[in-house]
């Protein structure tokens with residue numbers, strides 16, 4: 208307990224509740240929901256565990272100090288005064304990531320630059336030498352978050368964002384972010400209790416994240432590195448102990464997780480990604496047009512998908528969404544159908560009555576996650 212410290216997990220808009228529940232299940236203490244973030248307490252081993260296992264967080268920050276500041280000189284000064292020798296030495300590299308909100312500080316890049324000057328000047332004064340900047344492979348990532356006058360400084364224990372799970376091999380399709388995909392599946396309430404289909408699966412992100420949820424697989428098992436690997440207090444034995452205990456908690460998956468895509472190249476990419484996630488025995492993908500498919504059997508089926516949004520081909524997308532509605536009604540009774548799209552106009556063409564709508568953001572695109580329960584006898588509603 209006395210070795211516990213505060214951490215902040217960052218996430219997407221609308222995922223705070225899901226993330227807080229996930230952290231609670233992992234064993235976090237003193238959980239508090241924020242805006243696109245959740246703070247909690249745990250010790251060093253728990254920090255390793257969260258980074259390895261968490262599905263719905265983008266990064267895990269360890270706050271080191273907070274100060275009120277009013278201008279760039281004060282910003283420089285707090286960085287100059289802080290004893291960075293605890294975290295850095297002249298043979299190490301670092302980078303500063305900043306986000307700014309409010310009217311006082313408006314340029315995140317300038318904030319990073321002034322903070323960097325403070326650190327560098329401190330080392331030059333003390334040691335006549337300084338740690339270098341590395342943008343791609345730094346030993347330490349310093350995170351600055353300024354809201355109006357309050358400057359929160361943390362070190363980033365994750366390194367690159369945790370959506371980089373380590374399984375994605377093929378990147379030339381615009382895939383959905385892995386953390387967003389996992390959060391969406393959790394928001395739909397699916398936890399491996401019935402078969403799961405993504406009928407427009409692209410590179411397979413929803414399928415892989417579904418298998419990770421159903422099998423209780425540590426989400427970031429395939430990552431090669433985390434930020435804490437290069438911290439002064441990195442403890443490989445402790446990390447391996449935690450990793451092995453999490454590997455023992457992986458469950459056998461007893462339901463079908465499967466995907467279709469009409470594009471042969473998408474199916475090739477999905478297969479590569481599934482194989483690299485070591486999930487081939489749990490997921491099947493088929494090159495198939497959703498509109499030529501039919502639900503097999505009478506058991507409940509859970510569908511989560513992101514169909515093309517068609518930012519450019521609006522007309523075609525309206526009819527695509529209308530055809531999805533028709534196919535569901537005709538061939539998919541006893542299905543929970545969830546999809547995410549930012550195309551609000553096309554969504555009106557489903558012709559089915561949604562029973563839930565959840566606001567989310569896919570990157571910068573404001574989107575809706577929409578739920579249509581499809582029963583025997585679900586009727587299309589007709590637009591006037």
Ligand SMILES: C[S@@+](CC[C@H](N)C(=O)[O-])C[C@H]1O[C@@H](n2cnc3c(N)ncnc32)[C@H](O)[C@@H]1O
Pocket residue numbers: 380381382383406407408409410411412413467468469470473495496497498513514515516
């Ligand atoms: C936005 S992408 C999905 C991206 C995916 N979630 C991922 O993470 O890679 C939409 C996909 O729908 C597929 N698609 C479009 N119409 C289809 C249809 N009628 N049947 C099956 N797949 C279709 C496209 O080929 C494309 O791969």
